[in-house]
Amino acid sequence: MKRKPVFAALFAASLILLFATRPTECFAQIDIHIHTATNTMESHIHGLTGEAFGDGQGRPDVGAQLYRRYCIGCHGPNGDGSGENAMWFDPTMGFAKPRDFTLAVFKCRSTPTGTLPTEEDLFDSVTRGFVNTNMPSWRPLTEQERANLIAMVKAFSPRWQAEKPGAPITIPPETAPTVESILHGRELFDKIQCWKCHGPEGRGDGPSALTLTDTKGNPIRPYDFTTGERFKCGASNQDLYRIFMTGLDGTPMPSFSDNIKPEEAWDLVHFLRTLQVTLKTPELATFQTWLKGHPNTLKPIGQEVP
């Protein structure tokens, strides 16, 4: 009998705690606004995951739960990149703002500029993460979980209802990374003015670097080849080829597919590898060997013709 007042007090305190102090910014209680009909919120990448649900769709219910658990802090309940942490990402410090899924504009694609990416592209992005942002690799999640997240990401924009993803570009076999290829790539780097943003030595310090903004008006930095270990959209030569042939939509990095031929693109890839001085790539070794035998031969990059 003596304990009853104590328990009554605890019970009352519990009630107060539960109903009087319900927080308003608890993310599980925030509406997640979906702009797309439920029946289009699916992913058909069971070939990647080895799993198939029904006709091969992702799991929208699980995708929503996963989004709430992992993504909402940055990308926000509306998928517009306005999560509670977005304000703390300072683009001037090199931290890109979270992606706005409502626009359905994605940097890393295998499809031509201006088109939607494939689901495999989104899956690869979630798996790989973005090396120079706070977006980590979600590889510890199972493949099916990542596929379910793709289904969720697609639900934020009506573009996925109105359009189909573009056809992936064809990447021809890589040419040999000869010194001729590297030198021609260097000429292209100069000619198509990559240096204006990336700088003559690829340090991301070209004359236009400080003026660049993305499509949302946020400052954006060109990639610094001399310090980065990986590229934003991959690490291989094929990934690098794909980046400048498709462009990074939403950024000032355009597609060069109309400006250079495929074999020339490989030459540019080989030259860009020589800018990665911290990685000591084979292309860099080849180029340095040639330079020793040909001192003072090359015209400096970025000397515009008067």
Added chain:
Amino acid sequence: MLSEFVDGKRLAGRLLPSSFFMLSCMILSFIFIDAKPAYTLPLSHPGSVRAIPAFARKYGLPCSACHTAWPELNWFGQAFRDNGYQLMNDRDSPIWQNPSFFPITFRITPNWHRENTNHQAVDSIPGDGAGSVLVDGTVRQHGFDLSGFDLWTAGTLFKNISFSLLPSADSTGAFHFENAFVRFDNLFNSRWVNLRFGKFELDNLISEKRFLFLSANGGIYQLYHFVPVGDSNTFGLGDNQLGLELAGHSINSYTRYSVALLSSNDGQVGLPANRGYDTYLTFSQAFQVGSLGLQRFGAYAYIGERPTFSQTTSGTLIPGTGMGNKSFYRVGFSGDFFFGKFEFLPLYMHGHDNVFLGTATPSNQPLLPGARAPSWNGGFVETHYYYSPQLVLTQRVEIIRMAQQAFPSTPAAAGDPSIPDNQGNINAYSVGFRWYPIMFSRAGLSWHNEFSIVKSIGIVPLSGSGNGLPPLSPTAGVWSNSVFTGLDFDF
């Protein structure tokens, strides 16, 4: 259809009945405790528990990104930890952080708890030690209290060099270093080579430092600290140890291993006892099992030694000079399995201590008649049900059974020492829930509720602060239970 899963209003509507459910659990706990006698002890934080809002602040991820329910890690959090508190992007080095960022976190749990233990040897007349005889009695304590306190800083000193420093206090404010280490990550540009030096938690697949129980009885894995009756061994698998660890993992941390060389002092600083070394080996592998997701299996082996006597000066022990080392081991396997919203954490352990340790006999002296090496088996199954990232229901069943006592229950000759076959056996059960009314990337708050009960045969219960009393009879079943409700917060 989808909106049923994501519509906030509907979700909020669901939380209300769940709140009543939680209250019901709490009330049932209060009722339940009167069904059995029990006891208890002053509460200390059951092992310093781990969750780091500092990392959430650094990377902008919500608690739920790294924790199933904090402080327990999910697979992403485990990979983050395996990578040396790094996301493995180009922004891990502290040079990228705002200079005002300081990776520090505080954790404490104001609480109310009630402890009961029966079969305690108490004075027949309280306060009259001389005029009393010891009788079998029940000790009951309850009141508002504080847990221990963690003041933890961890992070990166540089890309691929991480650190952790955790001064931790008991509920009276007496500090010790729960962990302090530097870790060199991805040596030789390989995830398989990471070297840690200092005091750290053993690489247990089921961590006692990041689990979801806080009460005096439920706040420890009995198996992680068990030693048989009369044993001089001080080892606890749940205790942080001092030493050197080589660990590695695959890119997604599905495959993990650890090899540690540890000082034989159970993590105590100042070389208090021994100058020997122990070894701990762990391996685990995770598999994607269809729609069930990731399932992990693991095995472990701790092989150690403890001194049985020391050098002395005028009969006084000289610290750190232990000799006559005798061996012991703990081996077993464990797992982490998911079935939808259910998580199962099973663990099996076989323990064995050398006969000199088991009988607390210096190895330069003869053993008593009938002395044997004690061994035991035990296991537990812990279950979590994740209703949402903000509500988790928990329960755990744990059993320890002596396989061989240090002395037979029936001695060969009258007067020889004996130990009942079941003395030291333990049954334990815990149930509870944690509700996280806020969960974002700055801080964490959890309303923790738990009921736990332990039955141990003829011994002082392992739980609580260790101030329990041995029963009058070595075969008495000592029941000890805890009721705990508290606000567990981490900033």
